[in-house]
Amino acid sequence: MTYVIHTRAELAEDVSHANGEVAVVMTMGALHEGHRQLMREARKRAKFVIVTIFVNPLQFGPNEDFDKYPRTLEADVEACRAEGVDVVFAPSRDEMYPGGAPSITMNAGPLGEILEGASRPGHFSGMLTVVQKLLMLTRADVAFFGEKDFQQLALIRRMVRDLELGVEIVGVPTVREPDGLAMSSRNRYLSAGERRAALVLSQALREGAAHADAESALAAATKILEDEPGVRVDYLSLTGADLGPAPADGPARLLVAARVGATRLIDNVPLTLGRAA
Ligand SMILES: Nc1ncnc2c1ncn2[C@@H]1O[C@H](COP(=O)(O)OP(=O)(O)OP(=O)(O)O)[C@@H](O)[C@H]1O
Numbered sequence: 001m002t003y004v005i006h007t008r009a010e011l012a013e014d015v016s017h018a019n020g021e022v023a024v025v026m027t028m029g030a031l032h033e034g035h036r037q038l039m040r041e042a043r044k045r046a047k048f049v050i051v052t053i054f055v056n057p058l059q060f061g062p063n064e065d066f067d068k069y070p071r072t073l074e075a076d077v078e079a080c081r082a083e084g085v086d087v088v089f090a091p092s093r094d095e096m097y098p099g100g101a102p103s104i105t106m107n108a109g110p111l112g113e114i115l116e117g118a119s120r121p122g123h124f125s126g127m128l129t130v131v132q133k134l135l136m137l138t139r140a141d142v143a144f145f146g147e148k149d150f151q152q153l154a155l156i157r158r159m160v161r162d163l164e165l166g167v168e169i170v171g172v173p174t175v176r177e178p179d180g181l182a183m184s185s186r187n188r189y190l191s192a193g194e195r196r197a198a199l200v201l202s203q204a205l206r207e208g209a210a211h212a213d214a215e216s217a218l219a220a221a222t223k224i225l226e227d228e229p230g231v232r233v234d235y236l237s238l239t240g241a242d243l244g245p246a247p248a249d250g251p252a253r254l255l256v257a258a259r260v261g262a263t264r265l266i267d268n269v270p271l272t273l274g275r276a277a
């Protein structure tokens, strides 16, 4: 049985009856297979699974898509039911922020200023603020996040470590469409032509990741991105697996953000640098 609730009082009541580990999957709704994979991992792991659905105003900039972000609660609840979720918590803005925007918020620190943070000032502080609140409200033992939002996942791990939050964070590999496009709620903004153009993001990352030295990896990915006029690259970056400088040898990450029409998309892949050819 999946309960759909909207208030923190109902959530507290439901959580108090959970016997065993509590898992949470936090989302902004418009659920797709990527979200469902997080739910499946949570279901495998814990006795009590909560999915939160909340489009968090704090993490959107003034010129971003907060107002037009897809809101599809009925279909989302169906997806949660199909995955055997125990509770869907879909609070209103007032329920999450009684009294308006909080005056005390998280500071995402230097890792929050690079890559996505450089293009979306304040985004990660707003994101961490709501993640922290949802961890407290759900009293989760374990929380699942997608690698599609790799910097978000890294920041959440960092927050949990730096502030001793005592919750386990599990990262889940990116779920892709059959042609390689990373699943994302924002894909539904794309026209058919934009959808075709957007494919170069995953193609570029895949080509790049086939190289073992940083220069060739970046050059291969850049070439593919440059050949698609419908895509305006915001950044293409090769980093260490912790988003620090790329190592000469060992695990690394290739990340891209780009605008396709009016839609901003992100993607990333793991790669290993310096391995024997
Ligand atoms: N393709 C995917 N594979 C795995 N996890 C995903 C995928 N897409 C989203 N997630 C994860 O689902 C959780 C909720 O993300 P969110 O609701 O923002 O979905 P989204 O598709 O990333 O939306 P958006 O299009 O706004 O970026 C996050 O932990 C996110 O990383």
Ligand SMILES: CC(C)(CO)[C@@H](O)C(=O)[O-]
Binding pocket: 026, 027, 028, 054, 056, 059, 127, 130, 131, 149, 152
């Ligand atoms: C983690 C999250 C639900 C916080 O609003 C959001 O950033 C998202 O959907 O990835």
Ligand code: BAL
Binding pocket: 059, 149, 152
């Ligand atoms: N998918 C990460 C949340 C955001 O883009 O605001």
